[in-house]
Amino acid sequence: MNAEKRLPTLGEVIFVLVSFIVIMFFSVVQLGIPIQLALLATWFMIILVGLKIGYSYKELQDGILKGIYDGLEAVLILISVGALIGTWISGGIVPSIIYYGLSIIDPSIFLMAAFIICAITSLATGTSFGSAGTAGIAMMGIGASFGFPVALVAGAVISGCYVGDKLSPLSDTTVMTASLSKVNVIRHIKSMLYVSAPAFVIAALLFLGMGLFFNSGNGDLSQAEATMSALNDYFNISWYMVVPAVVVIILLALKMPSIPVILFGALLGSVWGFLFQNMSILKSINILYSGNDIESGVDFIDNLLNRGGIEFMLSVIVLILFALGVGGLMEKTGILRAICNSMLSWADNAGKTTLSTILSGFFGNFFGGAAYVSVITASKITEENYDRLNIDRRVLSRSTEAGGTLTTPMVPWSDGGVFMATTLGVSTLTYLPFLWFNFLAIIITLIYGFTNKFIWYTKPEKHSDDEPKEIANS
Template identity: 65%
Template structure:
């Protein structure tokens, strides 16, 4: 543990000095951290080839997120150029009351993510549109971003179509429906409380008259730079429908980008080759309207390259730490401390947070949260449905809270708001964490099983339970 703590302190020092003192890109800080972990591996007599394999395995485990990020970059660029996002913003402004906007944005993003099972797809489509509407209403973008991400992670955590939901149930050896039902004990109260908070803030914070005037100006600016039509809402509906029907996200999002290029040529009068090129270079307009320049000069695969590099470095770091044994050492420390349901809940969440902080991906955090603490649940006779619920709360939920994770980087790059800026407004996330910890110490929804001795094999199925 002394060596583990030394690596953790060194990692934090590298990140702080590189970013805040030397003003270097975060990618270089993560790259330098590789060699910090490798130094510990060499001290432990591990070969470089062995550590490199761990690094490559770590990157391989998160490649799906990289591919999704690439396709979403193309989709955002073409959807803006094709007038799809401007049309969504325009019609949203025409029917939405500014004072209920935050509540409506949270519910819309929550329903979209529940239907599609993807927070990335939700934020890249409905989320981008909500950012435009909220900005035109004069609502601070960090608050809008927090609302959008909060809604998007409702489905990422709860939808049976979500890869993280399915993966968590599999890792914890829990039935998928049982896992979702367990999470409902925490998520339903969190959704209700977050909805009330967004509604109250909207009524007391948003100035209805001033915002309506600004929204009218934004609608005029959109009409002057884009052809706006209800037909341009069709590509968004098609993409969401295909995701809802559980078609693979990467080809579906790519198909959406193709539809965006067609709309850019057909509806906006952009030359066919240029409409295709926008998928890579992104949309670019010259306007005196600050609203358009802020929201609509973005997108394209090229805009995601720096983000992709960051994710690759973070994934590689996670694979290195697992291969060197740092994660296992943390696990052993948790096993000695977590001797009641409250502490066990906290230890699982910390395991997920460490996976995000050092591994840079939701997939890594789900692995660390479940493997670090699963034996303690069996020893204490606590059903693994509680483990799976806490794994999502510590892994999936904390992913967009760390600036260099795949989720944190994606949200910041897609919405144009830094992680630390939108972090205070992730109210759904904070409520899930707080309610989970409260349940642990209050012994609420902590289902019991027969305790399993240390020398017994791990159970492969969920045993019969009774409510504690």
């Protein structure tokens, strides 16, 4: 009854890509339509193409559901982090971190400190979302008090958060990428250090230089002092306020499951609000859903701290579900495979193969809306080229992280892009130029590919071994 299924033609692929971009940017930029509705409109456009190439509506709907199912863990983390943000603000955890940060961090080194602190947090916890929702919000408050542009602070925060998301053995994307690439996770992390170590050092120096530049012309700390005074007036500020943060970091470092640990941390925030912030039990619990609502008298503090709660994340969750549906449709109809297949014959050396993997990861984020989609498209669609060229799969896993994980916060409708923009209060396109670690890691990965540095090869006859014999190439 159904027509024979086929891969979309080049013309059909171009039609889908151009239509997607036109719908997204015209709807959002020109008409001001919510991005969620724009993504929903793209469903129907892709469905029409799917029907044309032989798929039934039921099959296409199954593709949507599979795409959503594959990304549901990210949705659950969003719900958990939303609850945690609300109670950690109302319970005094985040305000205390901001207060003490203003007391001990010199403005001239603040941007570098924010980058390093968020990197350490994400390395210890393995979650960029959790790190941004806790240490990241605190750094945004400190940076605003010092008078730094919020986009620049957000760039330092997100850059730091993705150090751990890319390198931590506790990170789901790190483990998932190693698994998809069929590489031992420790060997995967070691291969990424060749890229991440220089990128980290250069990014830290750039943030230090920018901090010195801003501080040299702005030594007024009156805003920081006003912030500390407002926080001290409204919250009970003390060292034991940070105990929930320490507990959560330790539990995550012990490889406890992230979702229940984050929810436990959110519950601790409610307990802290009741015990130390003079809140009723009912109000401290309701904040888990409704988020924080204060009137401190300092506008930017109210704007920063009036957030969180599961309700705070609902529009983000809807957006991500629609984006995951787009990814499922792209995967089901073969559009993503058709895009990446076109690069396979072109990628005939290490440099082009590295570039093809990075582009495949970016396409996964751009059209699939999630890091999970991007690491799948980057690794599974380009893996055969690495085998054909006898390039060790550690190079595949490293390139997958560069193109998949690191480009996630660069796409306004991806899970990472939406979460960072919503949580930190800065639009994706505003903070994008300051994602220095992300850009540096991608550039260094490409340089290694095209210069053949730190590219490992396997002998053909040893390709199936667990530990292939390497040909020294760098």
